[in-house]
Amino acid sequence: MSRDLTDLLHEHPLIDGHNDLPWAARDLTGYDFDRLDLAAGTVGRTHTDLPRLAAGLVGGQFWSVWVPATLAGDAAVTATLEQIDGVHQMIGRYADRLGLARTADEARRVFASGRIASFLGAEGGHSIGCSLGALRMLHVLGVRYMTLTHNENVPWADSATDTPVLKGLSPFGVEVVREMNRIGMLVDLSHVSADTMRDALAESVAPVIFSHSSARAVCDSPRNAPDDVLEILRDENGVIMATFVPDFVSQECADWRAGAREAARTEGIDPNDHEAFEAFGARHSVAHPKPKATIEHVLAHFEHLREVVGVDHIGVGGDYDGVRELPEGLQDVSCYPRLFGALRDRGWSDADLAKVAGANVLRVLGDAEDVARELQTTRGPSLATYADLDG
DSSP: OOOOHHHHHHHSOEEEEEEOHHHHHHHHHTTOTTTSOTTTOOTTTOSOOHHHHHHTTEEEEEEEOOOOTTOOHHHHHHHHHHHHHHHHHHHHHTTTTEEEOOSHHHHHHHHHTTSEEEEEEEEOGGGGTTOHHHHHHHHHTTEEEEESOSSSOBTTBOBTTSOOSSSSBOHHHHHHHHHHHHHTOEEEOTTBOHHHHHHHHHHOSSOOEESSOOBTTTSOOTTSBOHHHHHHHHHTTOEEEEOOOHHHHOHHHHHHHHHHHHHHHHTTOOTTSHHHHHHHHHHHHHHSOOOOOBHHHHHHHHHHHHHHTOGGGEEEOOOBTSSSOOOBTOSSGGGHHHHHHHHHHTTOOHHHHHIIIIIHHHHHHHHHHHHHHHHTTTOOOOOOOHHHHHO
16 A cells, blocks of 8 residues: 555655745845744745645755846846845744755755755846856855746847747857856756757756746647657656646646737737736736636646656646746645645556655756766866857
């Protein structure tokens, strides 16, 4: 008989790939955890707090240090540093429940201590301001993945939700991937165009991740990965961390979002301006009610991913606190056991569930660390600049 899920996830850490609580903390209270006390609970204000993380049996979390793409250059770098500081302050304040993790082994030690292993992930290449030095400093401060773009192109890489300019990566973008490999920072392909996905997979000598994306064959959203990309990801030993975002898991929700984006443009609102579009979407939904996604939509992606890439290449990337709405049955971070229970009911073994929960992403992180150690014996920090390569 299968073990209870509680026992399984107390032995094998559940590590989620993407949570936007840091921006919510900035937006709501300016990182004032007296006013946003995660230990006391924040129901009705955020999707995430410590009691609900415990109820969700979460053993590890990549905290996103996202900043809006409306910020650029020095402003984006500064805001990213403030986000990183906010996460470090959060970990320090709740040190009995959270512990900083910078390596796969550190994550295992923090988890073994009964705390949540806390990684940092930067979301969008605008956070480095076209500077490889800034990239390296993010790594020094604990950032262990960078999503190459957010909703808009960066000068060196095309986004999934912007007009293609480069048809993938520029020469400087290739150098960014090479330097990420050298320092041991995971290349995250969520948010990037399919051409950027293919370019990055061709260039990277370390496995890559999708921190919060799903299958395009199930939901035709540009934020999801096509099957040909998934097959390369499998062959390169990477992992796709399936997301819960309604617009990426339900075709009806994706179609509604596409219509809302067009409606926003007619009113002079840039759909890639995250905050402006979110506010517009709330107004738009009054006259055009948005369809509801459910846990069944999410499960369909897990099933398709298992068929295409296999259980060794799947993880979980909920995107809690990064969206206004979530699928019915997965409303906050307490709901992970419901997802894993549903997968078990569909025939996924405990060994499968342990891999999906966290073993796969820890393997990928460990592999990236091994690649970095080897590369650092053959080359030093890249001194290339954007002007050198793309100017």
